[in-house]
Amino acid sequence: MTTISPSRRAAGRFVAALLAGILTLFVAATPARAHNGLRSASPARDATLTRAPTEITLEFMARLDPTLTTIVLTDGTKRRVPTGDPVVSGATGNVQVTGPLPNGRYTVAYRVVSADGHPVQGSYPFTVADPAGPAAAPSPDPPGPSAAAVAPGRGGGRATVVGVTGSVVVALLAAAAVLRRRRRQSSRP
Known part of the structure; x- marks a missing residue:
């Protein structure tokens, strides 16, 4: 033994x-x-809408810090479209679109900070193509990569x-x- x-x-x-x-x-x-990331968005990435949205809603995987949430909407000429202040509820942030959205391509850009302090930023396009809406303004050449084009949930x-x-x-x-x-x-x- x-x-x-x-x-x-x-x-x-x-x-x-x-x-x-x-x-x-x-x-x-x-x-x-584990880093926060964009779970869903309305309007969705690359969506073509037959009616202009009145609200932008972004749902993330983790709770957001309401004081450090920014959501910006720009048109095809990179001009900021008027919106209300971001409203945060848990992991969801939204803004009311207060300006008109004629036909054209738009970009939603966001920068949020999770409750754990991790910043996430990104952007995505959508298009308004309302058959009864005003004609689209000419848009410049597609922009190159920018600071707002960071993929959500990356890094770490x-x-x-x-x-x-x-x-x-x-x-x-x-x-x-x-x-x-x-x-x-x-x-x-």
């Missing part, structure tokens, strides 16, 4: 506790690393790298401690 020395049992418990701690760190940190790679790197360092330190303890025990007479 093989017996395991008390020091080996203690080392095994230490390693098991360390691994459980690391696993807990990863599981507990998951919501903090740095947080993941830091978390993984920290966990690897902790695991290496624990392994070094276990090896040092084993060497000391094996060198004793």
